[in-house]
Amino acid sequence: MSHYLCGMSKEIVVSGIRSTGHLHLGNYFGAIQNYIKMQEGYDCYFFVADYHSLTTHPDPKDLKQNVFRVVAENIASGLDPEKVALYAQSDVPEIPELYLMLNMMAYVGELEKVPTFKEKVRSQPENVNAGLLTYPVLMAADILIHRAVKVPVGKDQEQHLEMARNFAHRFNTRYGEFFPEPQVFRFNADAVKIMSLDGVGKMSKSENVNATIYLSDDDDTIKKKIMKAKTDAGPTEPNAEMPDYIQNLFLLMQLTSKPETTDTFRNAFNSCNIRYGDMKKQLAEDMAAFVRPIREHASELQKDETKIRAILKAGAEKARASASITIEGARKRIGINYYIPNA
Numbered sequence: 001m002s003h004y005l006c007g008m009s010k011e012i013v014v015s016g017i018r019s020t021g022h023l024h025l026g027n028y029f030g031a032i033q034n035y036i037k038m039q040e041g042y043d044c045y046f047f048v049a050d051y052h053s054l055t056t057h058p059d060p061k062d063l064k065q066n067v068f069r070v071v072a073e074n075i076a077s078g079l080d081p082e083k084v085a086l087y088a089q090s091d092v093p094e095i096p097e098l099y100l101m102l103n104m105m106a107y108v109g110e111l112e113k114v115p116t117f118k119e120k121v122r123s124q125p126e127n128v129n130a131g132l133l134t135y136p137v138l139m140a141a142d143i144l145i146h147r148a149v150k151v152p153v154g155k156d157q158e159q160h161l162e163m164a165r166n167f168a169h170r171f172n173t174r175y176g177e178f179f180p181e182p183q184v185f186r187f188n189a190d191a192v193k194i195m196s197l198d199g200v201g202k203m204s205k206s207e208n209v210n211a212t213i214y215l216s217d218d219d220d221t222i223k224k225k226i227m228k229a230k231t232d233a234g235p236t237e238p239n240a241e242m243p244d245y246i247q248n249l250f251l252l253m254q255l256t257s258k259p260e261t262t263d264t265f266r267n268a269f270n271s272c273n274i275r276y277g278d279m280k281k282q283l284a285e286d287m288a289a290f291v292r293p294i295r296e297h298a299s300e301l302q303k304d305e306t307k308i309r310a311i312l313k314a315g316a317e318k319a320r321a322s323a324s325i326t327i328e329g330a331r332k333r334i335g336i337n338y339y340i341p342n343a
């Protein structure tokens with residue numbers, strides 16, 4: 001059925017994708033797979049948050065490559081630019097316009113109290129710019145520009161989303177009901193959480209590149225990383241409880257190997273016969289086979305700049321069609337309506 005026929009009745013979902021860093025398995029199973037499920041039933045606006053990345057002054061030479069890589073990796077993972085609006089934030093000028101308007105609803109005191117801001121003040125005291133302070137306002141503009149109702153984000157972004165609701169509410173109180181208050185979208189309550197292979201924290205937070213599997217890693221790199229994953233001497237009694245780093249290996253196996261394979265090793269664990277070396281060898285094989293087509297598709301796409309540009313252009317057009325309606329409504333409510341365009 002045509003996307004446009006049922007588009008009106010679908011709920012609107014917005015999510016921003018960071019343009020810094022390579023995508024890894026934590027992103028893939030934690031976020032991208034949810035995007036892929038959502039693209040079937042919702043009106044999705046997914047964008048690369050390139051303006052947000054400017055807070056750390058990336059080298060101008062790197063910016064385009066970062067954006068193109070993220071786009072290519074998401075498409076290679078299954079995101080379908082025919083089904084969703086996939087665009088770069090900076091291609092939608094209505095976003096900074098709404099950001100300006102929302103800045104008038106945001107108080108410096110509340111922005112200074114945001115934990116992510118305080119963390120930046122601690123970690124980069126030499127660059128505490130106003131863009132960092134107003135990061136949550138730009139994020140609110142990203143969401144409210146499409147009058148979205150659902151936003152798939154991790155725990156670390158929930159406070160930003162709460163601020164988006166506050167800004168929407170303040171706008172509505174001052175100028176009349178206009179913005180829905182966006183809610184966190186939890187696709188399933190027990191979303192997949194992948195731990196770092198060294199057993200220290202989540203893969204998404206890990207700074208240890210050797211304990212993180214990237215979608216751009218080649219077969220050998222994947223195998224080396226898996227073979228080095230943390231294990232121990234094995235269980236000493238039948239049906240023992242699994243340490244979290246072993247559970248994590250089983251989770252990765254469940255996500256990438258055949259069910260029989262996982263069962264075999266689970267039984268071996270339960271009967272104290274497990275050989276982690278063998279398990280990791282099998283997992284390394286299966287993981288390499290799983291990542292290979294994604295990596296190859298992404299790298300092929302990344303070389304086709306014409307295609308990526310066309311995808312981003314089409315995405316920006318879809319996003320601007322929705323964004324311009326919001327901006328027109330917001331201007332009118334604020335009282336910015338001095339002349340009739342094209343009259």
Ligand code: TRP
Pocket residue numbers: 014015016017018049052138139142143151152153157
């Ligand atoms: N701040 C988000 C992150 O760091 C990225 C982001 C920017 C975002 N704008 C957004 C997420 C709007 C959801 C909605 O991951």
